[in-house]
Amino acid sequence: MDFSVFLPVANNAVNVFVLLGLGGGVGFLSGLFGVGGGFLMTPLLIMIGVPPTVAAASDSNQIVAASTSGTFIHARARCVDFKMGTLLFLGGIVGGTIGVYLIKVLREVGEADFLINVTYVLMLGGIGSYMFLESLEGLRGRRRTAAPPEKPSIYSRMARALPWRMEFPRSGITLSPVTPLALGTLVGILAAIMGVGGGFIMVPVMVYLLRMPMHVVVGTSLFQVLFTCVHVTILQSALNQTVDVVLALLLLLGSVIGVQAGARMSRRLNADQLKILMAVVVLAVMAKMLLGLLVTPSALVSYGGGHG
């Protein structure tokens, strides 16, 4: 028996259970690590025959559901720093707008796609390797004790010098709102260039630059991803008509269940275990991107815009 369903905007039929499974798997990672999962889901949807533009837009829609669900469960566990998440989101909106214009300029130069892929590989490779090695040391118990460094880094000195320092009680840190706004902008630029929600860049930023505790990071990241994806979904639907609500519904049915399982699992693992798993996922995506650059494609052309 064929359990396929027709997707009216994607204009293709896909097996229902494949979509539920994809949603569940990526939703699990989303709840576990606080990432939207778009960097995994979009290529998987393309692989099963969904056009790339519809895959990216509909994935944003399902991430809204998964991140709402994830934020809800993390908020109930008091693991969401709403103040920090709001500042990061506001910065992300500014950065996203800058990034959209940047990518427009790059496309006119004709180097956008290549630069996007290379940026992916370098960013993911750098972040993934650092997280992997750092958490591996933590798991082996070799991490240096938390003795304050003799000389603070330039970043620390700059962050401390910024005005209007405020308390973030849920994260247990004090810093100027300029820091999360600026970092949110930076992540927003990168996310727009790379065409993703930015959760997998935001998580390391929160851990290493904002020094937030890992369990608050996951919930806060989901909160920020939620608003980013609401913004993207509405824009994509209004401007490009590429949101397939049937596709999104099936994915979100799987993902809201997966995200709950992931969120529960995340509270059972310690920070180093979470980070090393996240590092493995990031490195796996980096390897896939790198292979895409190195291996001869099955056809030497791919569809651009406007094909029927």
Next chain:
Amino acid sequence: MRLALALGSTAAVLAAFPVPVRAGGAPPPGPPPAAIRVEPRSVELGMLYRGIKVRVEGTAPAGYRLALVCVGKEGRVELKRKGKVWNLLWRNVGTLAFERVPSLYHASADLDGAGLDHRSVPAAVRLGLGYDGIEAHVLPAHADESTRHLFRELVRLKVQERLYSFARLRPDTAPEEGQDAPGLLRARLGREVRPTRVSAEFSLPASIPPGVYEIRMIGYRDGTGEVLASDTLTAERVGVARLISSMAERHGLLHGILAVLLAVAAGFLSGVIFTGPKKGH
């Protein structure tokens, strides 16, 4: 490899995009009793549509080589071209576009016997026969080798998407009493024969765009070719699928807001269901 085989065999496949024309030579004696029937003639692209097989049956006067083709609306296809930089990394190295590319092209042709490949029947190429015929239809005559190579890659994509296919047609003539020779052979032998019956099945994939598709029966003989009969098939969205796609196309903003509200409600509901009334730690 499969593509190479497909394209190799399609070199001899009969196909035609143009409006019915007689491709040179004198018309066959007498009007041919040609007819074609498509079943179903209407395809509903509803929520349960997952592709469909279309059966085409036709009758043609004896003595013709025959082809049945199903052709979709022609249009512009924009492509990204891939190439290597530093002899190491694959990247998009440019864009290109082809005009007059059919959205769908399935051909089923009588390949038995010699003498009907694209090289020996220039009229067939002019009618869009086989891969060379498709290429001749889409590309200008002065297209360079690089463009021809990229067009071949486009056809490769279309075949992978099951939007293009090339198959073999087996004509069948009702045998006269005491004889079982096929109609074509008997026509060559100069004997009176009954009309040739042909039938073929085309698979329309789930990804076909809505629109009107034309099915043609093309006959060839003595270096000439003509469309003997044609019929149409209409594919249109119906029911919920039509409602959703129409809303997405005409009211994108509202569609986006509703999609977000639906997602937030589903996420919130699942959060309540899975966490229950008890507060977390």
